[in-house]
Amino acid sequence: MAERHPTSDFVVIGGGIVGASIAYGLAKSGEKVLLLDEGDVAFRAARGNLGNVWVQGKGATSHAYADLTRNAANRWGGFAAALQEETGIDLHFRRPGAFYICFSEEELERRSGMMASINEHATVRSEFETVGPEELRRRLPEIGPEIAGATYCPDDGTANPLFLLRALIKAAAGFGATYLPRRKVVSLCRDGEGICIETEAGTFHAGRVVLAAGLGNGKLAPQLGMTAPVRPVRGQIMVTEKVRKFLDFGTNFIRQTVEGGCVFGESSEEAGFDEGTTLSVLRETARRAVTAFPLLRDARVVRAWGALRIMTPDGVPVYQQAPGAGNVFLITVHSGVTLAPFHAGEMAVALRQNRLDPDRYLPFSPERFNVQAA
Amino acid sequence: MFRPLDDKGGKAVAIEIEGRSQIVPAASNLAAALLSAGFSPFRTTPAGAAPRQPYCMMGVCFDCLVEIDGLPNRQACLETVREGMHVRRQQGAAAIGEKGKAR
Ligand SMILES: Cc1cc2nc3c(=O)[nH]c(=O)nc-3n(C[C@H](O)[C@H](O)[C@H](O)COP(=O)(O)OP(=O)(O)OC[C@H]3O[C@@H](n4cnc5c(N)ncnc54)[C@H](O)[C@@H]3O)c2cc1C
Ligand code: FES
Numbered sequence: 001m002a003e004r005h006p007t008s009d010f011v012v013i014g015g016g017i018v019g020a021s022i023a024y025g026l027a028k029s030g031e032k033v034l035l036l037d038e039g040d041v042a043f044r045a046a047r048g049n050l051g052n053v054w055v056q057g058k059g060a061t062s063h064a065y066a067d068l069t070r071n072a073a074n075r076w077g078g079f080a081a082a083l084q085e086e087t088g089i090d091l092h093f094r095r096p097g098a099f100y101i102c103f104s105e106e107e108l109e110r111r112s113g114m115m116a117s118i119n120e121h122a123t124v125r126s127e128f129e130t131v132g133p134e135e136l137r138r139r140l141p142e143i144g145p146e147i148a149g150a151t152y153c154p155d156d157g158t159a160n161p162l163f164l165l166r167a168l169i170k171a172a173a174g175f176g177a178t179y180l181p182r183r184k185v186v187s188l189c190r191d192g193e194g195i196c197i198e199t200e201a202g203t204f205h206a207g208r209v210v211l212a213a214g215l216g217n218g219k220l221a222p223q224l225g226m227t228a229p230v231r232p233v234r235g236q237i238m239v240t241e242k243v244r245k246f247l248d249f250g251t252n253f254i255r256q257t258v259e260g261g262c263v264f265g266e267s268s269e270e271a272g273f274d275e276g277t278t279l280s281v282l283r284e285t286a287r288r289a290v291t292a293f294p295l296l297r298d299a300r301v302v303r304a305w306g307a308l309r310i311m312t313p314d315g316v317p318v319y320q321q322a323p324g325a326g327n328v329f330l331i332t333v334h335s336g337v338t339l340a341p342f343h344a345g346e347m348a349v350a351l352r353q354n355r356l357d358p359d360r361y362l363p364f365s366p367e368r369f370n371v372q373a374a
Numbered sequence: 375m376f377r378p379l380d381d382k383g384g385k386a387v388a389i390e391i392e393g394r395s396q397i398v399p400a401a402s403n404l405a406a407a408l409l410s411a412g413f414s415p416f417r418t419t420p421a422g423a424a425p426r427q428p429y430c431m432m433g434v435c436f437d438c439l440v441e442i443d444g445l446p447n448r449q450a451c452l453e454t455v456r457e458g459m460h461v462r463r464q465q466g467a468a469a470i471g472e473k474g475k476a477r
Contacts, residue, residue: 241446242468260467300447
């Protein structure tokens with residue numbers, strides 16, 4: 001039997017890190033929020049990612065995105081502390097800075113050039129260093145002899161993404177939000193002033209809707225006259241047994257957790273909606289990890305998985321308010337861990353004001369994809 | 375605390391537990407053999423150094439980790455005893471690499 005729920009001010013569709021961040025931000029500022037999530041069969045990047053709060057190299061094609069990322073990373077410490085106070089959950093957030101490991105001199109040179117050019121355009125400062133092989137060995141004693149160097153950025157950090165998701169949902173509920181899993185939204189339509197939301201278990205009514213369903217946005221957005229240009233890009237990740245601490249910094253593709261396990265992965269594959277793992281990619285990933293840190297040869301991998309990134313054509317977030325009635329918002333990003341403080345903070349404020357300032361959000365409008373390719 | 379169901383004196387092998395020789399039934403499950411020998415704890419946790427003993431006995435919980443013949447983090451419940459096997463308690467996280475081996 002379909003259950004009927006009273007109208008909520010805000011319904012956030014999608015309980016991944018993005019949707020939960022927004023629900024948390026809205027609930028914390030007093031809004032009545034309903035968070036609808038699909039069940040365990042859903043594609044859920046929030047449960048399969050690497051957990052880097054990553055700044056360096058972000059925004060190579062969009063200085064607005066570089067600024068957004070830098071601001072969010074700068075707020076991560078306070079954000080994690082607040083969540084811990086509200087939920088008792090320690091997110092294991094650390095910000096010792098991170099190294100992007102380069103396997104050849106050409107790669108190091110290219111990378112430094114790219115980082116320097118981002119810094120010419122970004123308005124929020126973030127320094128970086130180009131670290132040669134000797135200096136790198138001094139700072140990362142376990143680095144392999146074949147590594148050519150790294151770029152180091154002190155603004156990068158890491159967190160436990162599973163604790164983050166749990167804390168966000170718990171904190172949102174603590175501020176009065178309702179979280180309902182196993183409520184896949186099957187159809188959306190305008191209903192007078194509001195929106196009618198039909199799920200696989202009940203129909204709901206909303207004053208305002210936030211589409212934060214990750215890859216699910218692709219099907220949901222068109223039902224309300226919007227487009228979410230997203231495609232899945234697979235990453236395969238492995239985690240080792242817990243080993244004694246050897247890596248005090250973050251890196252672009254290997255992170256040692258507080259408990260000691262090493263999580264690593266870096267593949268970017270066009271594999272459609274296939275979340276599986278493949279021997280060839282796992283083998284190559286492991287080979288590169290062992291080249292970077294030869295002692296990993298002794299560590300056993302205890303689990304491997306695939307997860308699908310939610311990718312826009314240019315990798316830059318899409319933030320859009322529906323034209324006209326304006327009570328529908330579309331949010332599609334890749335780096336949801338990094339941007340969590342932004343979604344819970346500034347984005348929640350904009351949603352409450354029912355206005356994505358066109359000046360601020362123009363760089364993130366999907367209109368940019370409508371420009372004809374030259 | 376534990377008593378074998380069948381102790382009619384089949385074949386036995388000698389293994390070494392923390393440097394001490396111990397006679398155990400041949401082809402027995404290592405975790406079971408260690409439990410019968412009163413070995414406790416099997417390991418301590420990396421995060422809080424809390425003591426752990428086998429819990430599931432079927433390869434799922436990883437609470438039975440021990441060091442076998444110098445290799446850390448082996449699941450005792452998935453191993454069969456071998457003559458001359460050296461078993462040590464797994465203390466916290468395993469040390470890997472040269473520094474770990476030099477220990
Ligand atoms: C391999 C990999 C590595 C990554 N590494 C990092 C990293 O190091 N740092 C970082 O910042 N980011 C990283 N990311 C990205 C990060 O995981 C995502 O940005 C983050 O998960 C937030 O995504 P999301 O909430 O939009 O989507 P998801 O986590 O995919 O959540 C979408 C949610 O919507 C729900 N849903 C879908 N359709 C419907 C529907 N019709 N009705 C109701 N609910 C629906 C699903 O159940 C799901 O819970 C990585 C991603 C991958 C795949
Ligand atoms: S007792 Fe659970 S894995 Fe061995």
